[in-house]
Amino acid sequence: MKILLYNPDNGVTRNFMPHLWMFLLQSLTPKEHEVILIDGNARAMNEAELVRFCKDENIELVGIGAMTRMIARAYKFADAFREAGIKVVMGGPHVTECADEALGRDGGPRHADAVALGEADETWALIVEDAAKGELKEIYQPEVDAKGNDKKPSLQPYPHIPWETLDLDQFSLVPTFMRGLLSKMGDGWGKFFVVPIETGRGCPYGCEFCTVTGFFGDSIRFRTNESVVEELLRLKARARKEKGQIAVFFIDDNLAINIKRVKSLLKDIIAAGAQLPWVAQISANLLKDEELVDLIAESGGKWIFIGMESIDPANMADVNKNFSRPGDYQAVLDRLAKRHIYAITSFIFGMDNDTVGVADRTLEQVNSWQPGLPVFGQLTPFPATPLYTRLEKSGRLHRPKHWLEFAPFVMAHNPLKMTVEEARKETIHAWSLSYSPERNAEAINTISDAPIGYRIGHLIARFFFRGIYFPQMNKRAWIKLLMQNRRTIFALSKEGYSTYRSSKRKHKVKFADAS
Numbered sequence: 001m002k003i004l005l006y007n008p009d010n011g012v013t014r015n016f017m018p019h020l021w022m023f024l025l026q027s028l029t030p031k032e033h034e035v036i037l038i039d040g041n042a043r044a045m046n047e048a049e050l051v052r053f054c055k056d057e058n059i060e061l062v063g064i065g066a067m068t069r070m071i072a073r074a075y076k077f078a079d080a081f082r083e084a085g086i087k088v089v090m091g092g093p094h095v096t097e098c099a100d101e102a103l104g105r106d107g108g109p110r111h112a113d114a115v116a117l118g119e120a121d122e123t124w125a126l127i128v129e130d131a132a133k134g135e136l137k138e139i140y141q142p143e144v145d146a147k148g149n150d151k152k153p154s155l156q157p158y159p160h161i162p163w164e165t166l167d168l169d170q171f172s173l174v175p176t177f178m179r180g181l182l183s184k185m186g187d188g189w190g191k192f193f194v195v196p197i198e199t200g201r202g203c204p205y206g207c208e209f210c211t212v213t214g215f216f217g218d219s220i221r222f223r224t225n226e227s228v229v230e231e232l233l234r235l236k237a238r239a240r241k242e243k244g245q246i247a248v249f250f251i252d253d254n255l256a257i258n259i260k261r262v263k264s265l266l267k268d269i270i271a272a273g274a275q276l277p278w279v280a281q282i283s284a285n286l287l288k289d290e291e292l293v294d295l296i297a298e299s300g301g302k303w304i305f306i307g308m309e310s311i312d313p314a315n316m317a318d319v320n321k322n323f324s325r326p327g328d329y330q331a332v333l334d335r336l337a338k339r340h341i342y343a344i345t346s347f348i349f350g351m352d353n354d355t356v357g358v359a360d361r362t363l364e365q366v367n368s369w370q371p372g373l374p375v376f377g378q379l380t381p382f383p384a385t386p387l388y389t390r391l392e393k394s395g396r397l398h399r400p401k402h403w404l405e406f407a408p409f410v411m412a413h414n415p416l417k418m419t420v421e422e423a424r425k426e427t428i429h430a431w432s433l434s435y436s437p438e439r440n441a442e443a444i445n446t447i448s449d450a451p452i453g454y455r456i457g458h459l460i461a462r463f464f465f466r467g468i469y470f471p472q473m474n475k476r477a478w479i480k481l482l483m484q485n486r487r488t489i490f491a492l493s494k495e496g497y498s499t500y501r502s503s504k505r506k507h508k509v510k511f512a513d514a515s
């Protein structure tokens with residue numbers, strides 16, 4: 001049987017990091033079946049095109065995964081496949097929490113023939129076999145333990161994802177029109193991939209807005225260090241062979257949740273020479289450990305994603321995230337910057353203690369810290385979170401099924417001290433000021449003592465991060481962005497070129513001395 005695994009696009013950015021679930025399920029598919037992957041973020045197709053593709057390829061089963069934010073799009077695609085007579089199974093965090101919605105048992109239309117609840121590592125093979133026999137059931141659920149909780153995959157052993165041979169071209173971050181030019185630079189930048197790797201699952205912290213503790217559970221499971229190191233070595237070999245760049249996103253919700261384990265993993269990466277540039281999510285409270293931050297730097301860590309959420313401790317208490325203290329943020333960022341590691345700082349607006357002006361107050365703080373990549377969202381009640389339950393009980397949810405009428409940056413409940421429209425404006429304001437050409441120039445100036453390569457990387461990262469909010473899906477949008485930032489680009493290119501020339505000269509002198 002031929003299977004398509006499909007992830008709908010997020011409507012903002014085009015090619016970004018691929019979704020791990022697709023590669024994982026592909027690896028877990030019994031060998032007699034063939035699996036094709038399409039990520040709508042990288043390979044844009046509308047419903048009719050995808051249905052035609054499935055018909056041409058004789059696809060008999062489509063597996064769709066989506067976050068809540070993309071679920072309305074996912075349902076549209078699922079409906080089109082089912083209309084064409086192709087079976088659809090859906091999985092992921094949203095349908096796990098809203099299985100009745102996907103199966104049309106809540107009075108709405110049906111979108112999926114089957115849903116996979118929770119982690120599907122151990123149910124996927126069965127789903128495929130049942131589909132091949134024409135006996136697909138409606139619900140697949142992991143086995144449960146004596147207390148009725150899902151038995152979670154141990155991640156030991158962990159499936160082999162053949163990164164070294166997979167066709168990753170659709171995920172290169174370098175826009176097609178820039179590939180030729182960039183492939184000639186240094187070690188080769190014609191291809192640049194960010195590859196997702198997990199080293200563990202689960203988070204015990206239980207922040208009120210987050211689905212992770214509910215979905216993956218509060219007990220954490222880790223892969224072995226050997227299996228992670230082996231995967232990194234294969235990726236490193238591929239980057240070298242293809243003269244491209246590969247960076248890794250360790251997608252664990254909190255890479256340092258167990259400090260002893262993460263230190264041992266990073267030491268093993270260093271010992272094996274398996275370093276690749278990497279990004280990971282780590283909460284601020286765990287970044288006080290100097291040895292850990294040293295190991296992060298030595299093992300290739302470049303960017304740390306920190307869920308700062310708010311600079312107001314009252315808000316942090318409201319969402320059960322008191323363990324992360326706004327007063328500590330500056331010291332944490334300084335500690336990272338000393339090793340040329342910078343932070344992706346994530347903030348949420350529309351919290352219950354937020355008032356108009358929250359964006360300016362937050363930016364005042366952010367701009368006084370080491371420059372990073374700030375991102376801004378709004379407090380969103382995802383299904384089955386404690387936040388959803390609290391707002392629903394208090395009658396504050398005015399769009400209880402907000403995902404079915406998805407509107408970016410329009411809140412689904414009324415914050416206590418501002419309106420929904422005010423929260424939207426604060427969010428736009430924060431994004432606009434954080435990635436304006438002036439702010440980009442200022443941020444680059446603040447790190448003028450950092451190596452030139454690092455500063456160029458920082459500017460490029462700023463261009464991509466801007467794209468999380470402002471659509472940057474075509475050549476025109478990119479050219480406009482480059483023109484707006486031409487002064488900073490020119491200054492960095494000039495310095496980069498003279499550094500390159502003088503390093504070449506030094507190299508020649510050294511060579512002459514030696515001969």
Ligand code: B12
Pocket residue numbers: 010012016017018019020021024062063064065066067068069089090091092093094116118119120121124196198209210211212216251252253377378382383
């Ligand atoms: C990496 C990541 C991202 C990446 C992008 C995704 C990518 N390319 O990988 C980035 C950083 C961009 C991102 C952004 C956002 N993210 Co995010 N992200 C994650 C993260 C940390 C890891 C995802 C992952 O790969 N997990 C590991 C895999 C193995 O797990 P999985 O995807 O759940 O898949 C398993 C099962 O769900 C199931 N499954 C999944 N799909 C399918 C499909 C089929 C057919 C089947 C059978 C089974 C199945 O099988 C898999 C194996 O067991 C998760 C948290 C987490 N730990 O999962 C949050 C998470 C998915 N993100 C979340 C959110 C909210 C967001 C944002 C909306 C945040 C924001 N406010 O901006 C944005 C959306 C951005 C956008 N416009 O697309 C929420 C989603 C909640 C929800 N109900 O939708 C999560 C769960 C985190 C949270 N705090 O609750 N994210």
Ligand code: SF4
Pocket residue numbers: 203204205206207210211212213253254283307
């Ligand atoms: S620390 Fe992160 S992953 Fe864990 S519950 Fe809080 S927001 Fe979710």
